[in-house]
Amino acid sequence: xxxxxxxxxxxxxxxxxxxxxxxxxxxxYVHQNFSSHYRATIGVDFxxxxxxxxxxxxxxxxxxxxxxxxxxxxxxxxxYREAMGAFIVFDVTRPATFEAVAKWKNDLDSKLxxxxxxxxxxxxxxxxxxxxxxxxxxxxxxxxxxxxxHGFVGWFETSAKENINIDEASRCLVKHILANECDLIExxxxxxxxxxxxxxxxxxxxxxxxxx
Amino acid sequence: xxxxxxxxxxxxxxxxxxxxxSEAHPEESMYKRLDVSAWLGHMNELGQVxxxxxxxxxxxxxxxxxxxxxxxxxxxxxxxxxxxxxxxxEALRVQKRKEYSEIQQKRLSMTxxxxxxxxxxxxxxxxxxxxxxxxxxxxxxxxxxxxxxxxRRILLNYAVYNPxxxxxxxxxxLVAPILAEVLxxxxxxxxxxxxxxxxxxxxSPRDEDMEKQLLYLRExxxxxxLRFYQHLVSLGEDGLQMLFCHRWLLLCFKREFPExxxxxxxxxxxxxxxxxxxxxxxxxxxxxxxxDDVIEQQLAxxxxxxxxGNLAMHMNGELVLRKARSLLYQFRLRPRIPCSLxxxxxxCGTGMWDxxxxxxxxxxxxxxxxxxxxxxxxxxxxxxxxRDGKKGxxxxxxxxxxxx
Numbered sequence: 114x115x116x117x118x119x120x121x122x123x124x125x126x127x128x129x130x131x132x133x134x135x136x137x138x139x140x141x142y143v144h145q146n147f148s149s150h151y152r153a154t155i156g157v158d159f160x161x162x163x164x165x166x167x168x169x170x171x172x173x174x175x176x177x178x179x180x181x182x183x184x185x186x187x188x189x190x191x192x193y194r195e196a197m198g199a200f201i202v203f204d205v206t207r208p209a210t211f212e213a214v215a216k217w218k219n220d221l222d223s224k225l226x227x228x229x230x231x232x233x234x235x236x237x238x239x240x241x242x243x244x245x246x247x248x249x250x251x252x253x254x255x256x257x258x259x260x261x262x263h264g265f266v267g268w269f270e271t272s273a274k275e276n277i278n279i280d281e282a283s284r285c286l287v288k289h290i291l292a293n294e295c296d297l298i299e300x301x302x303x304x305x306x307x308x309x310x311x312x313x314x315x316x317x318x319x320x321x322x323x324x325x
Numbered sequence: 326x327x328x329x330x331x332x333x334x335x336x337x338x339x340x341x342x343x344x345x346x347s348e349a350h351p352e353e354s355m356y357k358r359l360d361v362s363a364w365l366g367h368m369n370e371l372g373q374v375x376x377x378x379x380x381x382x383x384x385x386x387x388x389x390x391x392x393x394x395x396x397x398x399x400x401x402x403x404x405x406x407x408x409x410x411x412x413x414x415e416a417l418r419v420q421k422r423k424e425y426s427e428i429q430q431k432r433l434s435m436t437x438x439x440x441x442x443x444x445x446x447x448x449x450x451x452x453x454x455x456x457x458x459x460x461x462x463x464x465x466x467x468x469x470x471x472x473x474x475x476x477r478r479i480l481l482n483y484a485v486y487n488p489x490x491x492x493x494x495x496x497x498x499l500v501a502p503i504l505a506e507v508l509x510x511x512x513x514x515x516x517x518x519x520x521x522x523x524x525x526x527x528x529s530p531r532d533e534d535m536e537k538q539l540l541y542l543r544e545x546x547x548x549x550x551l552r553f554y555q556h557l558v559s560l561g562e563d564g565l566q567m568l569f570c571h572r573w574l575l576l577c578f579k580r581e582f583p584e585x586x587x588x589x590x591x592x593x594x595x596x597x598x599x600x601x602x603x604x605x606x607x608x609x610x611x612x613x614x615x616x617d618d619v620i621e622q623q624l625a626x627x628x629x630x631x632x633x634g635n636l637a638m639h640m641n642g643e644l645v646l647r648k649a650r651s652l653l654y655q656f657r658l659r660p661r662i663p664c665s666l667x668x669x670x671x672x673c674g675t676g677m678w679d680x681x682x683x684x685x686x687x688x689x690x691x692x693x694x695x696x697x698x699x700x701x702x703x704x705x706x707x708x709x710x711x712r713d714g715k716k717g718x719x720x721x722x723x724x725x726x727x728x729x
Contacts, residue, residue: 124627131494132453150457153494155580156571159630175627182450182494188535191566209445 119170123290124177124195128217129202130210131181134240137273138202139176142283147274154180157192164287172287193225198234198290200282205239205270218263227293234266234289236282242270243277344614350650356386364393372411374400380407385598386650388589395506401595402503402519404512418512425511429478432485447484447492451477458497462584464505475510476501482514483521490521498576502588538574539567542605544665546612549652553612556620563626569633570608577604581611586642593646599653602669606656610648615640661685 127135136151136158143160157179164172179192201217203210214237222232237260260268266289269282357363359380367380374380380400389397399405404421405414435443455477459465464472479500484491499520504513543565546554557564572580577594579587594603612619615636619629656662662670664686 131450150460152457152580153454153497155495155498155575157568157630158634159627161631180494188566188571191563191568194563 120173121166121170121291121294122173122175123197123287124175125286126177126179126193126196126199126221127202128179128199128221129181129238130204130213130217133181133202133204133207133210134273135181135200135202136178138200138238138240138271138279139178141273141276142279143176145276147276149274153182154178156180162283164283166287166291172291174283174287189220190224193221196225196233197227197293198236198286200236200238200286201265202238202240204241206241206244211239215263218265222264229296231293231296232264234286234293235264236286236289237265237268238282239268239270241272241274243272243275344644344647344651348651349647350386350654352386353647353650356383358387358390359383359393359397360390361393364389364397372414373409374407377407381596381598385593385596385603388592394588395508398503398506398592398595399512399516399519401592402516403522404515404519421515422511425482425514428482428486432482443484448481450494451480451484451492451497454494454497455480459501459505462501462505465501472504475513476504479504479510479514479517483517486518487521495575498579502579502584502591535571535574538605539565539570541602541666541669542567542570542608544663545605545609545656545669548659548663548666549609549656550613550616552620553616556623559623560626564629566626568626569630570611573608573611574604578607581637582640582642582645583638589642590646593649599657600669603649603653605669606649606652607645609652610645611636611640613652614645614648661687663687663689665689 127139129135131153136154137147139160140151141147143162157177159175159177162174162176164174166172177192177196179189199221201214201221203214205211218235221235225233227233237256239256256268260266267282267285269278269285271278271282273279363383367374367376367383369375384397384401400407405417409417432443455473458476465476476497480492480496483496500513500517503516503520504510507513507516543554543557546557557567577587578590581587582590590604590607594607597603600606611633615633618624619632622628624632656669662685667686
């Protein structure tokens, strides 16, 4: 019997204050390299990444690298359109970039929702964790709390430079998007039978991390 | 998403298109690069540029030799006026240097509170950006390079000089090549001031400017490349936003072409020959030369972004420039233009429609008692629509309302 082959294409946004390492994260994830001198992103760029999710499923990701400096309030609406998920990035060495996280999240939620009206899945990335100044993260419980309050599906300490946790963060986001999609299908066709997915609820990623 | 799975891994071939000579601007090969002797030939014994229009035209077609860019750019960027004598320019430089140092002094004497705000709104971003701007250029290479420090001061001082604009990302990309040619910090600053005042593509913190550019570009495409325009329309609102060309406009193609070619394009735009919007003709030229795949393969919005993004640094700048000049020529030959493109014919300076016919303005959608603000008239559909060509009817001059 032939295994049903599923393909998904998701547009993911990478947003956050300027200089937090959005471009670096994408380049690391997609091209497996790093430079400390990426030019400032102007407008929008994107890169593709293919994930062999499981033997039956291929997930193609479009990672949209969006300029950190707020330039066009309206234009970001266009950049955000049809995205299924997002990473919001901050720099652990600069507390101001963490303070801006809630602002980015609110902006995103105000401009983008899933077809069922729910907010898209967002993972918070605490980047540059290799620099050893993660004052903010000393208390992981507080971060968990912050994520719950602001509706993030998870958070990760990442380093584009040292390639830490970027794959993990992406898997977390994709897992939630896949689950959301099941929700969406079920909400449109409530009678659909999905035997292999008894629950559409996915545990938050910080929980998963603690268990593994 | 609209992307078919097989399309996410696109086959990519760089074509080497040619521009048939029949499509080229008829004056295309009449100008060679402006070199020292040609440049001196444009000046009288007092050092005044005799016929500004001729100079701009020569630069538009031939570009400027690298050895004299630093001398000529200050004229194109309106730091020096064409009528000024060499002596007057020296006096101006001295005065402007003093002014520049006063601006810098103002920056350095902020109160701690002012400085905190300045640091947050401007300096932090400038500091981030200058060290990642044009690092491959020998002029800015290496740690602790004094030229990077100059660039930094220019941008910081500009934000003090023009706090309403402040600093927007992209400005460092625009100022760096000027500094590398003009060399002097104060002169570069004033050239940059001129650039920010006189060009439209500058990075602006506001939406309206970008939207205006996109509106003109859409109209220009509709007029000159209907198939591509129709493709955009078929994609709906998102297609018409033309995400693929935002960076082209914001950085004036700096990241789309190798530097030598990008700077040729800058010069051609700065020449303000027959239009202030030559950069839009460059956009159309890129689409005309490299956009066939987009239409043939019916690429969606995101695929278009990828298509043109992948073309960055692989396009032929000279070819694009030739095509753009030819497009401007064809545009000029039109007996009538839609009122939506009225502004493309508006020009600072003289010599716009110095010869040939003036196009009539055709209203494309203003209704109500106010009528068309550009004095455009609605043409009754004629059985034989006028073709592009020299024989177009001479249009009434009052069809044009220059605001200047």
